[in-house]
Amino acid sequence: MTTPVLTVRNLAIDFLVGGDRVPAVHAVDFDLHAGEVLAIVGESGSGKSVTSLAVLGLLPGNARASGEILVDGQNVLGASEKVLSGIRGRKVSMIFQDPSNALDPVFTVGYQILEMLKRHRPQLTAAQRRERAVELLRMVELRDPEDRLDYYPHQLSGGQAQRVMIAMALACDPEVLIADEPTTALDVTVQREILDVLRRLQQRTAAAILLITHDMGVVADLADRVVVMRRGRVEETAPVQRIFGCPEAEYTKALLAAVPRLGAAHRASTAVPHERPVLEIADLVVEYRNRRGRAMRAVDGVSMDIRAGEMIALVGESGSGKSTIGKSALGLAPLTEGHIVIDGVDLATASRSQARALKKRIGVVFQNPTAALDPRRTIGQSIGEPIRVHERLRGGALSARVDRLLEAVELPASWAGRYPHELSGGQRQRIAIARAVSLEPMLLIADEPTSALDVSVQATVLELLRTIQGNLRFACLFISHDLAVVDELCDRVVVLHRGKIVEQGDRHTVLTAPEHPYTQRLLAAAPVPDPVEQARRRNESVAAL
C-alpha cells in the first residue's frame, strides 16, 4: 500500500474540567490512504468527533492532546498556527453536521468561497476565482451555480447549504476531507443526495474521506474501512464487509444488533378494532399566516383515527406537517378547517372545562428531553406535577405514585431527588415518558422521542415505550422520520408529504409494498446497515436513472 495521507498514532486527548483531567480519547491509531473512505463509528461520548477535530487543530482551549497526527509527514499536534494554516483548507478540510449554522449568515455564499480561494490561491485573478467558485458549485450539483454565489446561507435549504460546504471544502483540492456527521441534520431523501454527491466526488478527485458518523446505514453506504470507537478507545478496525459480516468486538455486535432494521419485526397488531376511536381527525387543515399575511398550509385535508391500544406512526420529512398534526391534537395549532375528536369530544366546540378534562388524558413526549424537563426541578417533582395539579395528591401518596412511575420506566425510585443534569439523555427521556403516562392517558403523542438518542439507548427506550403501552393500552400517535423505528414499533403507518397523506395502511403493507412513489422514494433513500445490500440498491438506483 502507498504511504497514508493521514496517520494517527497513539492519540490521547483529555479535557480540563473544573480542575480535573477528563480523558476523552485514548490510544487511538489509524491510517487513511489516498482515495479511501474511512469511517469512524461510535455513539455519543465515543471520542469520534474529538479525534476528527484534533486532526485540524480545532480542539477547544481546555483540551490537551498527545501522540502523533501526521499529515504529509508533518505532526499536527503542537504545530504552530502558521503550520496549521498551511494544512487547514489546503491539505485537510472539513464539513460539519449542521450546514445551516456552519456558514456565516451575514456574507453571501460566493464571498465565503472566494475568501478561501483568495487565501490559499492568491495567484488567481478575481475572474479566475469566480470561475473556480462556479465550477465548484457545479461539481456539487447545485442548480444555477452562477446565481447561487449571490445567495445568503438562510436562502438555502439544508441540503443546498451542505453542498456549498462540500464545494468550499474541496476548493483547494485537499488530500483529506473530514466529514463530521455530514447528513445527520438532513432529511433522508436529502441525505441520499448528499451521500451520492460525496461518493461521486470522491471517485473523481481521489481525495481520502474521513467519515465521522453514528449511522450504520451511512457507513454501509460510503465506507471502505471502519474504525469502531467506544468511550475514547478503538474497539475494532476492519474493512466494511467484515464489520457488518463478522464483527469481532462484542461492542460492534451489540451496536449492530441495536440498529433498527426494516422488516425485522414480527408482531401481531394489538389494536381492538371494534372500539370507538380515541382520536379521530377528519379533513384537518392547519394554516399559518406569515408576517405579510400570506397563508401557509402546514396540514392539508388530513383524516385518520387511532383506537385504544393502537400505535400509529406518522412519518414524513421536515415540513411534511407531521409535528403540526401532533400539536393540533393537543390544541396547540390553529384549526383552520376540519374536526379533531378525542374520546367523542370535538376540540373545536368543547367548552373550557371539557378541554381541560381532555388535556388531563393526553400525554406528550418530545424529541429533546433536556429541553422538556425543568432543570431547576428534581425529576420527582417533574413526574409528580401532573398528578399534583390534576388529582391534587400531596405528600406520601404523591411520592408513592412517583416511585411507582420511576419503577415503571425502569429507574430506581431513590432517584426522585435527582436533577435532570445528573441523568443521561436516555434516562431523561424515560423521565419524560414517566411524566407523560403519570395520569394513565388514553392518548400519548410521541414526537420523535428517540431521534436525539444513541442507537443502543434508542432500542431500550423503544422497548420501554412498547411495554408501557402494553400495560396501559393507550392509543399512541408516534411521529417519526425513521422508517425502521416505525417498523419495529407501530401497527399502522401514515405517510405525509407536504401536508397531505400520500399513503396510509397496515405497517407491513406500507413498508414492504408501498404504492405511492413518495413512500417508495423514502424507503429507497434510507441507507440500510448492510454494505452488500446497500451497494446493490445503489446500483439499482443508478440503473433506474
Added chain:
Amino acid sequence: MTRYIGRRFIELAIVFIGVTFIIYAMVFTLPGDPIAALGGDRPLPENVQAQLRAEYHLDEPVWLQYLRYIGGLFTGDLGTTFDGRPVGDRMAARWPITITLALTAFAIEVVVGVILGLVSGLRNGGILDRTLLIGTILATSVPVFVLGVSAQLVFGLQLGWFPIAGAGAGWPTAYLLPATVIALFGLASVTRLMRGSVVDTLRSDFVRTLTAKGMPRRNVVGVHVMRNSVTPVLTFLAIDLGYLLGGTVVIEAIFNLPGIGALLFDAIRTHEGPTVVGVATALILIFLMTSVVVDLINSLLDPRIRHE
C-alpha cells in the same frame, strides 16, 4: 428593501403621534395653573387670565389643542411660550450644545465600548476580561455627579487640562470632559453587551468552519466576528443615543453648559407647557429617527433582517 423602509416609517408615524399625544395630555393636565402662576404673588385680573387662556387655546378640550399643535408642527411652528417667545427659537439656541455634547459622548462610548468589549470577549475569562468587568461596573456605580465633580477637580483644577464650566472654549476642549463622564456611565453596558455578543459569536459553528478553512485569525475576528457581533450592540446604542440627548441634565448643570437639558428642567419647574412639549417632541423625533437609522444599518449588516 423599499418596502421595509416604508413599513418602518409608517410604524414611526404611529409611535410619534401616540407618544406626543400622551406627553401633551400629561403636561397640560398637570395640577397647577400656568396662567395663574404668570402673575406670581399678585394674581392677574380675571378677564386678563381668560384672554390669555383663549389666546393659548387653553379653554379648549385637550384633543383639540393637540390637533392644533400637531398642525402647527407641520408648518414648522413649535408653539409659543407663556411669555410670548417662540418655542422654536428658544430650542434653536440650545440644541447645538446638547447635540455636540451627546454626540461626543456617544462617539467615545461606541469606540471605547466596542473595542473593550471585543478585547474582553476574545480574552473570555482572562485577567484582562475580569479587570475590565470590574472597571466598567465601578464606573457605572459611581453617581454621575460624583464623577463629574471629581473630573472637574482633577482634570480641570489640579491638572488644568480642561475648562471646568461653560461652552466658551468650543469643541473639543469644552466638551471632552463632560462627554467622557457621560460616556463612562454608559460604557459598562456597551462593553458587556459587545463582550457577550463576541463570546456567543466565537462559539458559533461558522467560526469553526472559518478556522477549518484556514482563514487567519485576524480575518475571522476582524471581518466575520465583528460584523456578526455588532448588530445587537447597535440596537442598544440607538436607545442609548436618545437617552444621551435627553439625559444630560445633570452634566449640563455641573459643567454649566446651556443645553437642552437645562431648558427642559427650567420649563418643567415653571410649568412652561409649550416648551416641555416642544423639547419632548423633538427628543422623540430624534429617538425614533435614530432607531430607524440603526434598523437600516442592521439590515445592511445582516441579510436575514433584510429578507424577513
